[in-house]
Amino acid sequence: MRILLVEDEQGVANFIKKGLEEERYTVDLVTDGQAGLEHGLTGQYDLLILDLMLPKKSGFEVAKGLRDTGIQTPILMLTAKISVQDKVKGLDVGADDYLTKPFSFEEFLARVRALLRRKQTEMIKLEVGDLEVNTLSHRVFLDGKELVLRPKEYAILEYLVRAKDCVVSRTQILENVWGYDFDPTTNVVDVHIKSIRKKLEELTPKEYISTVRGVGYMVTTTPK
Amino acid sequence: MRILLVEDEQGVANFIKKGLEEERYTVDLVTDGQAGLEHGLTGQYDLLILDLMLPKKSGFEVAKGLRDTGIQTPILMLTAKISVQDKVKGLDVGADDYLTKPFSFEEFLARVRALLRRKQTEMIKLEVGDLEVNTLSHRVFLDGKELVLRPKEYAILEYLVRAKDCVVSRTQILENVWGYDFDPTTNVVDVHIKSIRKKLEELTPKEYISTVRGVGYMVTTTPK
DNA sequence: ACCGAAGATGAAAAGAATTTCATTCTCGCC
DNA sequence: GGCGAGAATGAAATTCTTTTCATCTTCGGT
Structure with missing residues (x-):
């Protein structure tokens, strides 16, 4: 300790x-x-x-x-x-x-x-606006309704929410979600971001994920 | 509150x-x-x-x-x-x-x-003998080595570990891991238990999951 | 010792998730 | 306005996960 x-x-x-x-x-x-x-x-x-x-x-x-x-x-x-x-x-x-x-x-x-004794604890619910990420159950809710995400989608969203209001690059996302074993030319992150956005749009017109051109993505409640 | x-x-x-x-x-x-x-x-x-x-x-x-x-x-x-x-x-x-x-x-x-302020916290690491279940990352370690489990395998093991030393029935596992949408004649739980056991055996001779005939399964460090 | 129910097992089938890739769209710079 | 880089997109291919099912094994009761 x-x-x-x-x-x-x-x-x-x-x-x-x-x-x-x-x-x-x-x-x-x-x-x-x-x-x-x-x-x-x-x-x-x-x-x-x-x-x-x-x-x-x-x-x-x-x-x-x-x-x-x-x-x-x-x-x-x-x-x-x-x-x-x-x-x-x-x-x-x-x-x-x-x-x-x-x-x-x-x-x-x-x-x-x-x-x-409380060392091994952490916030289990991350919240951004009406979005709530439960890091124990790996389930996500928006205004009380569940946003059903696949494991990779969840991992990307959790990472972005943990870095709320900060831009994270694709490389950071790849390192965090895939580990170090990834193809640097891949656009797999973009594909997943598209998928997450689509699911979010089904529940709210509000935009949670912003693109920062040439840098990466960020989760925020205050759109650009 | x-x-x-x-x-x-x-x-x-x-x-x-x-x-x-x-x-x-x-x-x-x-x-x-x-x-x-x-x-x-x-x-x-x-x-x-x-x-x-x-x-x-x-x-x-x-x-x-x-x-x-x-x-x-x-x-x-x-x-x-x-x-x-x-x-x-x-x-x-x-x-x-x-x-x-x-x-x-x-x-x-x-x-x-x-x-x-600490209300929304919970033990993130469940431990049984040398088995450690991290309920935030959904990863499992045995003596420091990772036990790589698929999502359903992880969910079953976590459920059993949370009920450490208690027998849980297949029906309870089905209700907890699948929700209420399952075929009552299925042996899918047995199949997954087999798979988890096999992966555990690769890392230790110790038996963690016991069968209680006619009742169900339990995780324990004290074998029958 | 036998028998039947319960559990275990291997492998194929089915379903789901992820990645790849070609193409289109968008945006910022010149 | 044009251009090129960056981002987005749709769909197919690939990979992974889960379920199904037939069969075998085990165990407890008689």
């Missing part, structure tokens, strides 16, 4: 890092919010532990930055005594739990364990 | 119930642990709020009873000041969060919102 600890007080940081490592967790430590945000975005962590008062970016800003980009990693915030309003704010920007300094290391570990 | 509140102090219970209802949550209230466990097992709740000190069963026992039966509903525990050891115990038996009385209703609501 990999944990990112963002804490600028060296004594506290070392105490926590050492204690977690004695429990067999792998711990990366950074000392300011900017680095914390960058590591949180790019690293594959199972848990983030953030101090609130940090140089460069506060724990609030780190949490918000992560949640805004769809990062679901659990976040445990460490704070000195602060106002209820600030605690509420922290939970609302995306922290999962709070611990107020000073705290018992036993309780700290128990909270870490509770948060890590 | 439906919330189950288990609290025996009438004043506290009414205060919380009313406050949550003003925030448009639907709240069921019960006053002892036994009823809390029963409601938690059978009701479809988005969140459980448990007092610790309850008649008949403690909040610990309720939480443990729910987690032991696979209930994943988030649990917020309310306590008077208790020892760190008891807090640790509560988190370890399955509570997701604690709030210590007396508490600010604003903070309480923020914690409720934080827990409810």
Whole structure:
């Protein structure tokens, strides 16, 4: 289990890092919010532990930055005594739990364990406008009506919806849906996109998949 | 959003119930642990709020009873000041969060919102011995090696794994995997079971799927 | 030990999904 | 306005998945 600890007080940081490592967790430590945000975005962590008062970016800003980009990693915030309003704010920007300094290391570990129990979870319903992609059942609904898609169609749509509002290229789609074993001259993606669009049109006049010429496709609710 | 509140102090219970209802949550209230466990097992709740000190069963026992039966509903525990050891115990038996009385209703609501954000999650990896079924990607691994299954094979195996250690009949499998549109005389399930078994055998001598004659099939790690 | 029901099996048939490819259409640049 | 690249399209070909079915094997009851 990999944990990112963002804490600028060296004594506290070392105490926590050492204690977690004695429990067999792998711990990366950074000392300011900017680095914390960058590591949180790019690293594959199972848990983030953030101090609130940090140089460069506060724990609030780190949490918000992560949640805004769809990062679901659990976040445990460490704070000195602060106002209820600030605690509420922290939970609302995306922290999962709070611990107020000073705290018992036993309780700290128990909270870490509770948060890590939820590591293996993910949003199961992706939504774009009235389109709902259920990533467990691999079924898609539009305004409550099922959009019956073949496996490849589903995989392409899910990929596009996960990258909502971002253009993805055919190559990215091929790599993600087919893996690396594909013919680079193929127009098979275009064929499937056509098929998905046709099925969408049967249920709504609204356009969900846009073409960005020379780049690729994207799912959006705000048409060009 | 439906919330189950288990609290025996009438004043506290009414205060919380009313406050949550003003925030448009639907709240069921019960006053002892036994009823809390029963409601938690059978009701479809988005969140459980448990007092610790309850008649008949403690909040610990309720939480443990729910987690032991696979209930994943988030649990917020309310306590008077208790020892760190008891807090640790509560988190370890399955509570997701604690709030210590007396508490600010604003903070309480923020914690409720934080827990409810995780409502739409579920275990994505089902595991039986060395078999791991990823319900998001619909891929199956055995000792780290992928077991490549066709869609129908995957659906049958997932169904059996979800009902681990329980016998399920061919009719149940047909209803769950095919829906209600099937020929009752078909042996298509047997054919697919054979195929799944064959693929499993290629990776391990261990038997995962047992036949219960005249009843059906089950997945287990403890062979008959 | 025998028998019949239940389960397993192999292979062909049928159905579904995906890919290929030739052609047409569209769009942005000059 | 013309042109060429990029995208879209329809339909056939190919591949893959599922079902069917006849036959064999197994198991539990008598």
